[in-house]
Amino acid sequence: GEFQCGPVAAGDYLLLVHGVGLTALNKKMRSPEWIITKEEVNDYIMYYRPIVSGSHLYFQVGEYVVAFDLETGRKVWEYRGPRMDFFGPFYIRLVLHQGVIYVAGSDENYLYAIDAETGELKWKKEFPGKVLSTPAASGSSLFVAVGGTLYAIDIKTQEIHWEYDLGAETRYGLLIAEGKLFAATRGGKIFAFEL
Incomplete structure (x- = not known):
């Protein structure tokens, strides 16, 4: 093929x-x-x-x-686990960080954490909307975009550290480079956050 x-x-x-x-x-x-x-x-x-x-x-x-x-x-x-909407976007990718795979399904409001060695579910967290973008991880934090909101969550406790209104939806995945987190929105803006 x-x-x-x-x-x-x-x-x-x-x-x-x-x-x-x-x-x-x-x-x-x-x-x-x-x-x-x-x-x-x-x-x-x-x-x-x-x-x-x-x-x-x-x-x-x-x-x-x-x-x-x-x-x-x-x-x-x-x-x-993660349900995909086969008539919707295929924007979401796996993220591997410190022995854990993070993944979302485009047809549900959950983010999954799966042990990379065993394939067992470590945890899953519900968000107020569909997770349509690839998350990013750095240190003990995981970053997830849901609709027009960016969330920083603690990997161990799954508690939200902070959230930021991006003003528009992001479906393009988050990027970590040179000590910064980058998010691009469908509204044509790029945001950079110091880590």
């Missing part, structure tokens, strides 16, 4: 996401090492680059967050 996103370099492999699955090409041999088919991910099409950390790769497909072994391509675990 056609490629859904750019490749990911991971150790000896080049990971290619296409409509019918994911192929790991051996960089040295230039041949497929293993393939994950869409049947292995509950017949969902993969749209995004996986996150690679250590010996695992992680991605969200449909209502599932899935972990595979990078060397063998075998499924390590899957977690069914």
Whole structure:
């Protein structure tokens, strides 16, 4: 199938996401090492680059967050949780921070925290609207945009540290770079917050 996103370099492999699955090409041999088919991910099409950390790769497909072994391509675990609106936006990506995967579903008001090693739910937090943007994490804080509001929450307690009215919705994901948090809105503004 056609490629859904750019490749990911991971150790000896080049990971290619296409409509019918994911192929790991051996960089040295230039041949497929293993393939994950869409049947292995509950017949969902993969749209995004996986996150690679250590010996695992992680991605969200449909209502599932899935972990595979990078060397063998075998499924390590899957977690069914975040509901996606298949007729709505596909803006949300996984975030991996300090051994925890953070993910939201575009069809619900929750943010999920999933243990990256075991696939078990650590917690989920409800917000006053749908989480339509990729969160960002730094230190002990997690940043989440819901509608036109930006929230900073404590990772351990899930309590809200602060919130800020952005004036318009953001669906483009949050970015942390050079000690700052950046948020771009559909109203054409970019905000920068010192961390």
